[in-house]
Amino acid sequence: MTDAPEQITLAEWDGRYARLRSAGLAEPAYGGPLGRHLAGGDTRLDKLLYDNSAAALRLWNFLLSEADRLFAAGQAGKTIVAAMKDLGTVPVMACALPDVVAFYPDGAWWIPCIMEHGAGLLARADALGIDESFCPVRAMLGAFASGAHWPEPDVLICSVGAVCDDFSAIAQRLDGLGHPVFWWEMPARRRPDPGEPAVRLPTGFTAPQSQVDVVRGELQRVRGALETAADKPLDDAALARGVREANAIRRVLAELRRLVFTAARCPLGALEMMIAEMLAIHFCSDRDEAHRVLGDLLAEVRRRVDAGRGILPADAVRVFWVNPVADLRAMNLLERCGGRLCGTELLFSHALDEIPTDVGPAEALARTALGDPMVGPAADRAERVCRDIRRFAAEAVVVSRIPGASHCALEGKVMHDMIAEKVHLPVVQIEVPPLSDPIAAKLRTRLEALVEVARGQRR
Amino acid sequence: MPTVAATCPYVPGEWIAAHGLRFRRVVPSAGSGRELVGAAAGLCPYARASMNSLAAEPRPDAAVFTTACDQMRRAAEVFAGLAGVPTFLMNVPSTWQTPSSLDLYTDELRRLGRFLVDLGAAAPTPDDLARVMRNYDAARARLRAARETLGPRHYAEAWARLDASGPWHGHPARGTLQDAVNGPLANPGQEAHATPPARGAGLALIGGPMLDVHFDLFDLVERFGGRIVLTAVEGGELTAPDFSAVPRSSAQQRAMPQHPCPDHGPPPRGGPWHRDTRASCDPLAELARAYHQTVPHPSRRPNTLLHQRLRHAIEAAGPRGILFLRYLWCDLWHAELARVREWAAVPVLDVDVGDRDAGANLASRVQAFIETLL
Numbered sequence: 001m002t003d004a005p006e007q008i009t010l011a012e013w014d015g016r017y018a019r020l021r022s023a024g025l026a027e028p029a030y031g032g033p034l035g036r037h038l039a040g041g042d043t044r045l046d047k048l049l050y051d052n053s054a055a056a057l058r059l060w061n062f063l064l065s066e067a068d069r070l071f072a073a074g075q076a077g078k079t080i081v082a083a084m085k086d087l088g089t090v091p092v093m094a095c096a097l098p099d100v101v102a103f104y105p106d107g108a109w110w111i112p113c114i115m116e117h118g119a120g121l122l123a124r125a126d127a128l129g130i131d132e133s134f135c136p137v138r139a140m141l142g143a144f145a146s147g148a149h150w151p152e153p154d155v156l157i158c159s160v161g162a163v164c165d166d167f168s169a170i171a172q173r174l175d176g177l178g179h180p181v182f183w184w185e186m187p188a189r190r191r192p193d194p195g196e197p198a199v200r201l202p203t204g205f206t207a208p209q210s211q212v213d214v215v216r217g218e219l220q221r222v223r224g225a226l227e228t229a230a231d232k233p234l235d236d237a238a239l240a241r242g243v244r245e246a247n248a249i250r251r252v253l254a255e256l257r258r259l260v261f262t263a264a265r266c267p268l269g270a271l272e273m274m275i276a277e278m279l280a281i282h283f284c285s286d287r288d289e290a291h292r293v294l295g296d297l298l299a300e301v302r303r304r305v306d307a308g309r310g311i312l313p314a315d316a317v318r319v320f321w322v323n324p325v326a327d328l329r330a331m332n333l334l335e336r337c338g339g340r341l342c343g344t345e346l347l348f349s350h351a352l353d354e355i356p357t358d359v360g361p362a363e364a365l366a367r368t369a370l371g372d373p374m375v376g377p378a379a380d381r382a383e384r385v386c387r388d389i390r391r392f393a394a395e396a397v398v399v400s401r402i403p404g405a406s407h408c409a410l411e412g413k414v415m416h417d418m419i420a421e422k423v424h425l426p427v428v429q430i431e432v433p434p435l436s437d438p439i440a441a442k443l444r445t446r447l448e449a450l451v452e453v454a455r456g457q458r459r
Numbered sequence: 460m461p462t463v464a465a466t467c468p469y470v471p472g473e474w475i476a477a478h479g480l481r482f483r484r485v486v487p488s489a490g491s492g493r494e495l496v497g498a499a500a501g502l503c504p505y506a507r508a509s510m511n512s513l514a515a516e517p518r519p520d521a522a523v524f525t526t527a528c529d530q531m532r533r534a535a536e537v538f539a540g541l542a543g544v545p546t547f548l549m550n551v552p553s554t555w556q557t558p559s560s561l562d563l564y565t566d567e568l569r570r571l572g573r574f575l576v577d578l579g580a581a582a583p584t585p586d587d588l589a590r591v592m593r594n595y596d597a598a599r600a601r602l603r604a605a606r607e608t609l610g611p612r613h614y615a616e617a618w619a620r621l622d623a624s625g626p627w628h629g630h631p632a633r634g635t636l637q638d639a640v641n642g643p644l645a646n647p648g649q650e651a652h653a654t655p656p657a658r659g660a661g662l663a664l665i666g667g668p669m670l671d672v673h674f675d676l677f678d679l680v681e682r683f684g685g686r687i688v689l690t691a692v693e694g695g696e697l698t699a700p701d702f703s704a705v706p707r708s709s710a711q712q713r714a715m716p717q718h719p720c721p722d723h724g725p726p727p728r729g730g731p732w733h734r735d736t737r738a739s740c741d742p743l744a745e746l747a748r749a750y751h752q753t754v755p756h757p758s759r760r761p762n763t764l765l766h767q768r769l770r771h772a773i774e775a776a777g778p779r780g781i782l783f784l785r786y787l788w789c790d791l792w793h794a795e796l797a798r799v800r801e802w803a804a805v806p807v808l809d810v811d812v813g814d815r816d817a818g819a820n821l822a823s824r825v826q827a828f829i830e831t832l833l
Contacts, residue, residue, distance in 0.1 A: 160553040168529075169794030185552050406528075
């Protein structure tokens with residue numbers, strides 16, 4: 001059995017799994033061959049390429065077993081919190097309480113991809129008046145209607161205000177269908193006026209202290225909602241512990257990103273990196289296990305980097321990726337076109353940066369939440385992207401538009417123009433639907449052109 | 460006099476006019492000559508038309524956008540970068556049932572006031588503001604009284620342009636209260652637009668804000684044998700503030716911050732400025748309450764007020780069908796369509812419009828819809 005890092009198919013994984021088991025692979029309870037998920041309806045898995053490490057196997061199994069974990073938690077009497085839209089803050093608070101599990105129904109936007117529409121979630125959303133002119137996150141509505149993907153949450157907590165209209169409208173539709181939502185306000189972050197007391201946020205943006213105060217007040221209401229749902233107090237000490245645990249995970253992820261994005265040879269594929277980043281948002285419904293999964297992945301990447309080994313050719317073009325893709329296959333496609341992932345801004349940088357610990361936990365979480373790149377000017381977000389492009393020495397940029405998303409029509413151009421002007425790199429915009437097969441040739445052409453231009457600029 | 464323009468119903472014209480500025484509520488034009496922003500996939504036609512119209516001549520001296528919808532929030536950034544017009548993005552909270560939400564809105568009005576002062580305006584005294592608020596409310600009352608005589612199209616247009624035509628700005632220093640009283644709606648019976656005879660299938664027109672060309676829908680409906688008996692669209696009467704409806708006794712309102720006057724005690728329902736010519740206790744707080752708590756909108760969470768208003772208006776008007784106006788890529792209004800269909804007792808036609816004109820396809824749809832109702 002070779003341990004050389006490479007990307008393999010699902011069928012190849014099943015063979016490798018058997019060999020790993022024979023060699024003594026120890027797995028957590030949710031472990032097993034990846035092929036079983038295909039049998040369970042996750043048909044897209046058969047069309048992806050995977051990292052061949054045991055750490056990646058654990059990552060995939062952890063991701064794909066989340067529904068089981070949620071149903072088990074519900075049956076065990078744990079409080080189930082559906083956090084919506086804020087991407088990273090409410091779960092830190094929820095998980096600070098004992099016997100509370102938080103998840104993001106937003107994540108349902110990958111179900112149409114993973115199950116290749118087999119779950120019928122988009123059709124259910126259509127029937128409820130939320131058609132394809134909305135972002136693929138409308139699958140969340142179908143998932144709630146089906147009742148098959150998670151237990152009915154004890155509380156739904158959704159941030160509104162400076163958020164995508166798609167999400168806000170879909171969440172309101174959900175509320176109207178008998179899933180009451182606790183709404184909390186996220187103001188549109190603005191730059192401080194001259195002389196106005198201001199604070200630097202963890203994401204690097206600057207905001208008026210008055211806006212942080214507003215968010216802190218809103219999170220105080222969220223704290224109350226969590227306490228009511230869990231029937232337990234959530235004091236500052238518990239919140240501070242929750243912040244420390246979240247930061248521990250964020251530090252592992254930060255090191256993972258640094259190593260993967262800066263290594264001479266790419267030690268881990270774009271697909272696994274994107275999933276790893278997602279764990280930071282809500283810990284895939286098990287914070288401690290998320291920490292271990294990421295720790296495994298980091299150890300594997302360290303071994304590869306130390307050995308100078310990678311999964312892609314050494315001359316792969318270093319690409320920075322903006323926005324998550326609804327079809328996971330697009331990340332494989334980037335690599336097939338000669339690119340490698342060297343930096344991301346997947347809408348939730350505020351969930352990657354460490355939460356401040358030099359202020360009280362409520363203030364720290366408010367600063368973190370307000371640092372969300374999506375709640376401020378597109379120019380702020382573009383500046384952050386430019387900073388990270390320089391940090392990871394990317395050679396090209398992909399701005400991946402989300403079909404139907406209210407922010408993409410105007411934000412995409414602002415980002416494109418600003419990135420092109422500030423870092424002088426080739427930038428291409430693409431749009432990736434939940435199943436990109438019908439436009440795969442077009443996507444490939446655009447990504448190949450980007451890679452070609454970037455290679456040309458090396459000379 | 461410098462002009463400040465806006466499209467969003469959460470921007471109180473009173474506040475801008477009280478600063479001695481001319482407030483223009485813009486009804487965006489589908490074709491405003493040179494385009495600041497071209498059509499793009501995913502771009503709401505109304506957001507695009509708003510940017511283009513605000514940049515068209517005569518250009519305003521400043522533009523106010525709000526965060527009530529995501530595309531307009533982002534449009535403010537694009538507009539500010541391209542148009543060369545001072546631009547203010549006002550944070551309009553989506554939540555509306557908490558004291559902190561009202562505080563946020565009120566603070567944003569104060570911030571807007573500082574922006575206006577930076578433009579050269581004078582900060583109003585409470586008396587100034589109270590007087591302008593009375594002028595505006597009187598103008599709204601006169602317009603409501605003119606409903607029957609104006610006819611449906613001109614009534615809807617008058618609401619959409621209520622703040623657009625100078626006489627309504629009513630700055631106390633310029634004696635424009637008289638202008639308002641003697642304005643074109645003072646004698647509605649003399650308007651050139653006669654009320655059409657009450658015939659044909661009565662329809663309600665509800666939904667999103669209208670571009671200028673969309674007022675042709677009224678003519679279209681009449682051409683096919685129908686008539687609009689209710690217009691309840693964003694930017695029209697539906698989203699006008701209702702000072703008399705500011706809740707004061709409900710449990711919700713008790714949770715709201717009150718601004719009792721040390722001299723007169725808590726303000727009565729409708730606000731002290733409304734009934735009393737004396738300086739109001741806190742007219743800005745009253746203005747904020749009225750806009751924040753009585754203007755319905757699909758961005759509000761929860762959106763209960765919008766549906767209460769629409770249901771009430773539709774039940775009162777008794778239409779035989781509903782035209783639901785929305786724009787492609789406008790998620791907020793689009794998402795309300797299904798809910799309206801769930802509670803409406805009459806058929807609902809989805810009027811999905813672009814940024815040019817109603818189009819032959821739409822005409823055929825409206826015609827067929829009316830035929831089914833006759």
